Amino acid sequence: MFERISMIGLGYIGLxxxxxxxxxxxxxxxxxxxxYVVDTINAGQIHIVEPELDGIVHKAVNDGTLHATLVPEPADAFIIAVPTPFKENYEPDLSYIRSAITLIAPVLCEGNLVILESxxxxxxxxxxxxxxxxxxxxxSFPQTAGDAADxxxxxxxxxxxxxxxxRELIENDRIIGGMSTRASEMATALYKLVVQGDCIATDAETAEMCKLVENSSRDVQIAFANELSVICDRFDINVWELIALANRHPRVNILQPGAGVGGHCIAVDPWFIVASAPEDARLIRTAREGNDAKPTWVVDKGKSAILEVLSADPTRAMSDITVACLGLTFKPDIDDLRKSPALEITRAFGQLGCQVLAVEPHIRTPPPELQDLPVHLVDLNRALETADVICLLVKHSAFAEIGSQIPEHARVIDVVGLRSQLT
Structure with a gap:
């Protein structure tokens, strides 16, 4: 049934x-x-960081089962995995999906299946x-022809x-939201070519809402942890100890706080629900706004630490202060910077006029957001040796032993528990 499969979008999900x-x-x-993406893949290489993926792509290209192109070709199934960001007013932006449709429409034919994964x-x-x-x-399409659609x-x-x-592409269950019974059957048959988990059929709207609910649930839970961290800081309570103790209750499972919430899903998806039901999604909106505010709180903590340094030595100016920001990605041990609160915080420090040393073991060059700012990408040792203020922003494995390496003179802002979390 599916001799040729076309993947539209070769990013973190599509590739x-x-x-x-x-x-x-x-x-x-x-x-x-x-x-660049097309040429890189056709050379058997990858343009993103994802464990195991490089070897799989290299072998697939060499075996002739995978090739990349700028222009769609006829296929039996088309899977669309393009960005779905929001606009300035948090309204969903479907322009990438529409562009993908414009690309594939000329090569569609009877018997095809089109799946939106975005x-x-x-x-x-x-x-x-x-x-x-x-x-x-x-x-013909299922909105008018149902199971009989071309x-x-x-x-x-x-x-x-x-x-x-x-691993999760193979092991996880998939939610199949067909616009017809036939669409669900075809999509299930396609994914069962590789998926070991269950493929569960529902309608398209429920499938769309399911993903939004999954990420919104996480966002609300993280917002609770982040709010706890702010309250605990006020009372000089170790929030990681507190959460560990509270989680000993058999029906409590509080998540860990951090610098905020980033990435292409949890930081975005709740706004889709809010946009669809603005009068009803009050808790979801509040959680999202709370997580978006966490980076500002971290920067304010940094400003207070800088003022302490300046007060201790009035001969120094803001340009003499060095702030080390450890981690730029939106979560540990990946290279993804999308909507990263750590990147936002680092940029804010750079705009203060102090010197900023960014440590990010998963990227080689500073991202565009940090250009034209006094921000330098350095190794961990240099950052620790020279910084007046150290901000621990991402819990990378490379920072696991950081607690014993921080010099006594440095003021430390630890928002991920690298120094104080119970083990």
Missing amino acids: PTAAIFAAYGNRVIGVDVSP TSPIGATRQMAEWLADARPDL VQIAHCPERVLPGHVV
């Missing part, structure tokens, strides 16, 4: 998904708008179907954890 299908012997066509607001899959129908009036459409949200994508 691993394409590679897994190809590794199982399926012929996969990867489509991306970036010539995390989407409620109704996005049906909107995609309408765009396809407008682009290809010679074909092209079937489904939504199957990705639900993987960066750093564990390869």
Whole structure:
């Protein structure tokens, strides 16, 4: 049924998904708008950091089961995994999905399956179907023809954890939201080519909402932990000890606080629910606003520490102060900087006029957000030796022994528990 599978978008989700299908012997066509991405993959290399992925892509390209292109080719199934950000007013931006539809519409034919994997607001899959129908009036789609449609459409949200994508693409259950019974059956057959978990059928809107709810639930729980950390700081209570003690209750499982919430999912998806039901999603909105405010709180803590240094030595100016920011990514042990609170905090320190030493073992060059600022990417030893203020922002494995290495003179802001968390 699926001799050729086309993956539209070769980013953090699209490339691993394409590679897994190809590794199982399926012929996969990867489509991306970036010539660099296409050339890198066709050379058997990868442009992102994800454990195990480089070897899988290299073998699939050499075996001829995976190739990348800028222009879509005919296929039996098309999986769309493109960004779905929000606009300035937190309204969902579906322009990337629409661009993907424009790309694939000319090569669609009878018997095809189109799956939207991108995390989407409620109704996005049906909107995609309408765009396809407008682009290809010679074909029928499930919103009008149901099971008899020429092209079937489904939504199957990705639900993987960066750093564990390869394993979770195979092991995790998948939610299949078909716009018809036939669409759900076809999508299930496609994913069962590689998925060992269950494929559970529902309608498209429920599948869309399921992903949003999963991430919104995490966001609310993290917001509680982050709020606890702020309250505990006021009373000089070790929040990590407190949480560890509270979690000894058999029905309590408080998450760990941090610098905020980042990434392409948890920091974005709750806003899709808020945009769809602004009068009802009050808790979800409050949690999202609370997590967005955490980086500002961290920067304020840093400013207070800087003022302490300046007060202790009036001969020094702001430009003489060095702040070390340990970690830039949105979570530990990956290279993903999308909506990273650590990056936001580091940029804010750079704008103060002090010298900023950023330590990020998973990237080689400073990101564009830090250009034209007094921010330098350095190794851990240099940062620890020269910094007046040290901000522990990401719990990378490379920082695991940091507690014993911090010099006594440095003022430390630890928002991830690297020094104080119980072990």
